[in-house]
Amino acid sequence: MKIIIINSGSSSIKYQLINMPTKEVICSGMIDRIGLDSSNLTYVTNSTKLEESLPIADHKIGLEKIAELLMNDNIGVIKTTEEINAVGHRVVHGGSYFTDTTIINSDVKEKIKELSILVPLHNPAHLLGINVAEEIFATAKQVAVFDTAFHQTIPVVAYKYAIPNALLTESKIRVYGFHGISHKYVSEKAIEYLKKSSKIISIHLGNGCSMTAIQDGKSIDHTMGFSPSNGLIMGTRSGDIDHSLIFYLINTLGYTATEVNNLLLKESGMLGLTGYSDLRDIEASAEKGNIDCQLALAMNAYRIRKYIGSYAAAMNGLDAIIFTAGIGENSSYIRKLVCTDMDYFGIEIDMEKNDIRSKEIREINTLNSKTKIMVIPTNEEVEIANQVYNLLLN
The missing domain is CATH 3.30.420.40 (ATPase, nucleotide binding domain)
Known part of the structure; x- marks a missing residue:
């Protein structure tokens, strides 16, 4: 199963094309300093390493550039988008709606958009990545993995704010936690090491x-x-x-x-x-x-x-x-x-x-x-x- 991962940060896009379950990385790269005059782009395969400095104004332009490289006649790693089985999207805020990995549909996108008011540097970029990926990888399953999910184990004594109770029960105002995908990954590696x-x-x-x-x-x-x-x-x-x-x-x-x-x-x-x-x-x-x-x-x-x-x-x-x-x-x-x-x-x-x-x-x-x-x-x-x-x- 070929899965392309799109990780849109506040000023960057990291991406990897991974063959599962072997976890073989077919292609990887990153664009950082998005929005600046000198954005940095890397594109790496087993036989190619491309590094380029160019202006990339926003995430949409960045994602289109990545797709162009993946299917490039000379250095690309896929001939058709139908080779991609799934696109995994990192999404920063899942609020109280999403506590686990979720297949994306119109309702999921609407909830991600709703939560953009809380994470204006992130969820809009994720949603843009999802919309562009749906166009480019039209036959692939689009899946959201939420940074907030790992922190669902935080006890109430730590996640509840000292504000009127109704703001938690009715408006779901609480500590959600972020970067959960990263914290989960490295902590599991540490436990394995220790x-x-x-x-x-x-x-x-x-x-x-x-x-x-x-x-x-x-x-x-x-x-x-x-x-x-x-x-x-x-x-x-x-x-x-x-x-x-x-x-x-x-x-x-x-x-x-x-x-x-x-x-x-x-x-x-x-x-x-x-x-x-x-x-x-x-x-x-x-x-x-x-x-x-x-x-x-x-x-x-x-x-x-x-x-x-x-x-x-x-x-x-x-x-x-x-x-x-x-x-x-x-x-x-x-x-x-x-x-x-x-x-x-x-x-x-x-x-x-x-x-x-x-x-x-x-x-x-x-x-x-x-x-x-x-x-x-x-x-x-x-x-x-x-x-x-x-x-x-x-």
Whole structure:
């Protein structure tokens, strides 16, 4: 069964064509920096590696470019779209409607659209990807895999907000949690590596960032909540703020509600602190002495450290922390900032191991560290393929 996975992020598209159940990756690639003048495109097969820098204005143009490459006469891997059995779509928010992998129909698309108000950086991109995929891969099953599903095990004491009860029972306002596909994948890899169901904190750091407390393989708390906007400092999102700030911006400074929403989601975070949203640019400027960038990186790490303490308390212990996703896997600088002076939690980083680049699961802690510090490359596409295959098989 050939399954193409489309993972549309807020500023990127990752894709893989996977042969199931062997999990053979026929083709893979990514487009990042969507919306900028210099978007990066990669397209990789067993015999081809294409890297290109070009302007890609939006997700629709990006997906059309990917489809063009897949069926290219010279470097393509399929001759006809009928070779694709299914398209697996990562969808960030399933709300209270979807708690498991789901075959997409018009009702499912309508619910995804409804939830776009909560995740304006994500669900609209997913829906666009679904609509384009339906046109291109017309004979394939379209399947949605939801980031919120993994967090259904969060207990009520953690997912309920201290607001009137009716807002939960009638309006379904609660913590939903996000990046669940990634957190599920890396935590299962960690448990397999450690050979026990441990107390784990998974730290997913990309343009969007989140942390999950995972006990006995289940999510029990998560930094994001009703929408993927709170918690850690992100590329353009503020993360945690005092909610009274919203009313101050509106009532005193004259912002509209739409302007505040745009400010907190698209103009804040590392972008608001430094003028850059990409951590590679921020680290480069920090190394050259940019004080704003140096402070932003310190603030980013400080927020992560606070949540490590919080989740160690919630689980009454800590066996391992996992760094994953683009920043978590590749930024030795952020990992060093997070793990330095954390010996109270049994976290001791080995600086030499931390600087080693690898695509394998690895420990970067010292031999004396009581808590394992692990770098585990996430593979949301393989996790999505597993879930799509299992659904269609049944």
